Amino acid sequence: MNPQPRSVPDAAQPIRWFPICSSDEVSETSPKAVHVNGHPVALFRRNGEVYAVDNRCPHMGYPLAKGTVRDGILICHWHHWQFDLKTGACFINGGDDVHVFPVQVKEGQIHVGLLDGHEDKLRARLRERGWKALQQGMKDASPFLIAKAVTALRSSGASARDIVHEGLHFGATRTSAGWSSGLAILTIAANMWNEVDPEDHNLFLVHGLAQIANKNAGRSSRRRQYPFPGDTPPDLPTLKRWFRRFIVQRNDTAGPERVLMTLCARGCPKAAIADVLFTAATDFYFTGDGHAFDFANKAIEALEFIEWKDATEIIRPIVVDLITRTRHEETDQWSEAVPILEDTFRRLDEIWTANQTHSAPLHVVEFAGTLLGDDVRAINAAVEQKLREGVKPTELCRALVHAGAIRTLHFHLKNEGDWHAVANLYSYAHALYRAFQIAPSKELLRGVFHGATYCYLIRWLNMPRARAPGVGEGLAESFADPAAMLARLQEFADFQKVYEAELLVNRYLAAGHDERPLRRTLARILLREDAELHMFQVLEAAFAQCDLTGSREEKRIHLLAATRYITAQKVMKGILWSTQNAERLQRGESLSDREDGD
Secondary structure (H helix, E strand, O other), rough: OOOOOOOOOOOOOOOOEEEEHHHOOOOOOOOOOEEEEEEEEEEEEEEEEEEEEEEOOOOOOEEEHEEEEOOOEEEEOOOOOOOOOOOOOOOOOOOOOOOOEEEEEEEOOEEEEOOOOOHHHHHHHHHHHHHHHHHHHHHHHHHHHHHHHHHHHHHOOOOOHHHHHHHHHHHHOOOOOOOOOOHHHHHHHHHHHOOOOOOHHHHHHHHHHHHHHHOOOOOOOOOOOOOOOOOOOHHHHHHHHHHHHHHOOOOOOOOHHHHHHHHHHHOOOOHHHHHHHHHHHHHHOOOOOOOOHHHHHHHHHHHOOOOOOOOOOOOOOOOHHHHHHOOOOOOOOOOHHHHHHHHHHHOOHHHHHHHHHHHHOHHHHHHHHHHHOOHHHHHHHHHHHHHHHHHEHHHHHHHHOOOOHHHOOOOOHHHHHHHHHHHHHHHHHHHHHHHHHHHOOOOOHHHHHHHHHHHHOOOHHHHHOOOOOOOOOOOOOOOOOHHHHHHHHHHHHHOOHHHHHHHHHHHHHHHHOOHHHHHHHHHHHOOOOOOOHHHHEEEEEHHHOOOOOOHHHHHHHHHHHHHHHHOOOOOOOHHHHHHHHHHHHOOOOOOHOOOOOO
């Protein structure tokens, strides 16, 4: 007589049965890993009966088919979690139960059953576990746990928006160090979501979440702040004036934080909130090597992506950057330029009026050459003249980004300790372009002059000047197709053959091949490493600026600059391995089957 189906919560509930394998293939000593309608399942035989459980240990996802059964207790071999084989009950404090499936044997074949609605229930259960695992992984600063959680969440249907929101909220409510690199990387992941291969989406999220966790592991929640009480807060001009005053004073973060929270809570227009941040960020000179302004822009972009959910909390950390970071008018490096800029800013009202009254075009590449000059007074005079002629500030920002790309492209490898300096110009100029799109203002014009001055100050990073490939110049190698070229690019990146990588990209572009696979390859090269913030910033700026122009030369310079910056940085691959392992475990595969195993 065949055994009756077991572990069915409701005998009347419909079950779909799937024939899996011969009964002889599962013995007391040889469990079997199978898939049932896409679900990884482990089959065991105990005292003549066959049992089926989810093959993924609810702890870390290790294949339970690799475990052993003693006295009816299934033991996972990775961390020795224990489960009742019949019901799935977990014997570890706080541990989740493992899902069991009904089984029956018919005519020598094992059939595993799925209850109607099983997929929906399994996804809901997987999603619930995923959110818990993400919180734990970030508290423990464990890239593997974070990768496990991201993989489970996305497999169960959780959206990238929800995962990004969770990471932003965790980082914002725990950090005391300002808008961290992890928050910025997670925002860049959101911005570049459609730029990368879907296979790399999990990896991109894990990069941002892991860096947030590294900055905040072990920290308790920040002290809570609240919007102003009452229904009639001060008007917008007053709140903006107070916010700038608090930032100037540098006394405490509570005052400016509460101003921002009040603006968000009272439904102030988003552009107005952005204007408050951008104005305060440009009240001082290139604060924090441009990061304070860049992060202010990233905070707005992040809130846009998550539709301003929990904005009152997520926006708070930027206050720390505005208050604590270096203001370069106080440094020796900027002492030559400050009097020139102060004189210019006394004319800011008339410059803005003239700019809004007139209209003029700009040759971006040509003016980038002006910005790369060696006379700071002449550079700023040229910027002022273009603004008075009516050149759109966004066009001047594009020229500044292009100048940043050239600084990066000509950065000599002998200057390896100063890579961040060229990246700061590149990302700052791109952030300035975005800010003018969001909330243009007279005050924001100061940022253009700050960026132009910084471009001048780092001119020595191009001494000696690295050689860049000329138009049409390329490798002597022959390739069967564009895919072979991109595979070779990956090899060059793995071995830090920087100039060879540039020549290959240059040839790829000269041949007129599709730009999108090249961009996805550059993104994958970046994501394969434990990359730091500046690498992400450079890639984002390069891709975004390519989309703004029809000029092949502009595109070439930006993509070559990104290639140079990314391939020159050699770091580890821990996040890549954690994410790949998590994805293998989610599919029910064994880590011991890796190609690099013994």
